[in-house]
Amino acid sequence: MQGRFHIRTFGCQMNQHDAEKMSNLLHHAGYRPAQAPREADVVVVHTCSIREKAEHKLYSELGGLLERKQQRPDLVVGVGGCVAQQEGERLLRRFPRLDFVFGPQNLTHLPALVDGARQRHRASRTDYDDDPQARFELPERHPEYASPTPGRAFVTVMEGCDLFCSYCVVPRTRGREVSRSSRTILEEIRELAAGGVVEVTLLGQTVNAYGRPRPGRISGEMPFAGLIERVAEVDGIERIRFTSPHPIFMDEALIRAYAEVPQLCPHLHLPIQSGSTRVLRAMNRRHTREDYLQIVARLRQARSELAITTDIIVGFPGETPRDFEQTLSLVREVGFCDSFSFVYSERPETPAQRRGLRAPPRELALERLQRLQEVQRELTLAAGRRRVGERTLVLVEGAGQRRPGQLRGRCPHNRVVNFESLRPPPAGSLCAVDVTAATPHSLLGRSAEDAPAALPLL
Ligand code: SF4
Secondary structure (H helix, E strand, O other): OOEEEEEEEOOOHHHHHHHHHHHHHHHHOOEEEOOOHHHOOEEEEEEOOOOHHHHHHHHHHHHHHHHHHHHOOOOEEEEEHHHHHHHOHHHHHHOOOOOEEEOHHHHHHHHHHHHHHHOOOOEEEOOOOOOHHHHHOOOOOOHHHOOOOOOEEEEEOEEOOOOOOOOOOHHHHOOOOEEOOHHHHHHHHHHHHHOOOOEEEEEOOOHHHOOOOOOOOOOOOOOHHHHHHHHHOOOOOOEEEEEOOOHHHOOHHHHHHHHHOOOEOOEEEOOOEOOOHHHHHHOOOOOOHHHHHHHHHHHHHHOOOOEEEEEEEEOOOOOOHHHHHHHHHHHHHHOOOEEEEEEOOOOOOOHHHHOOOOOOOHHHHHHHHHHHHHHHHHHHHHHHHHOOOOEEEEEEEEEOOOOOOOEEEEOOOOOEEEEEOOOOOOOOOEEEEEEEEEOOOOEEEEEHHHOOOOOOEO
């Protein structure tokens, strides 16, 4: 064994999945995981730069690690992810004991960077590969890193983004849109299914742009809806999810898939960001409030029980009280089952920052955020209460957190379900559960096996 590694990850599901890939690469290079940084010989801080707060976390984390390196000079410390891409060499200059930095496109170079660091060679890899498909060519997944929870796995289908929303750093940190070949995606999913995975989440920054022909770049051979149909044909795959889609790529074929592909889960996380067309324009989102509402109506025609969740930015530069009221009214009109809402955070080198747009005062933005979150709390609870009395199929994740002996899993609508069972099913299995109550954060239930009478499965 070469030593032990620890990866500290911040940010989105894409980052979480990249951390699994890094763990797998280090495993193949002879390293084994350590539970905590203090037990590790190699520590990688895997960063996110979507909000300023996430970037500050990196600096506080690095401070502690590099202090330890003073006492233990053989400790290898690296920084990966979006901040690494954005800052590159600047990070090495600012932290003289830091060994290496590498951007998301250079993830496959991690073992070589660690080897270099052990020979006292500091390096920054933030270049873009000439062959964009190379970043998808990874060694076979070791079972330990195959899935975050038994039975479930993430699969990258595309990376990067060509849309340049005015608040977002992703096109700079993750690069331009590249679709992975459908052949390798399907091979990976077949392997996962053979290893017991029943649910896959297809990942990409604008995942439903998958397969778009882009000038001068390799693209997938089929549109996203076609890929979903092919994934549904893989033996053993019972559930398909995807994240994050962009409203402009919600085409007819993808909407129809909700009616025609039973494995496609009745949950969609579709970012809206603002309910005001004026603000959406300033954000360069390329669609209007009305476009979004029409997509939702068509989706609900295709699958009436669809649970929709979203992302919202509050206090975007130029947001007026009327714009914010439009956001509130859209949230109520769609009836989101949940939403992730944040106050706008200015990011370096985004179009919004370059244009010098001024955001509303922070106290005002926080007040708006609080109002929005109150509305959402009511909607989430109401959506949960409507589920009481249903029988649902839960993918078991393990022990529940509310009471000893309780189990926890997710239903097809992506709600956490805490439930009791006289004969606890193993993690990774699907279990029919009768929903008995709803809380703001989860559904409560009992295994259908314990129930006296059968309910129809929803
Ligand atoms: S669609 Fe917009 S928010 Fe999403 S990654 Fe691309 S630029 Fe960023």
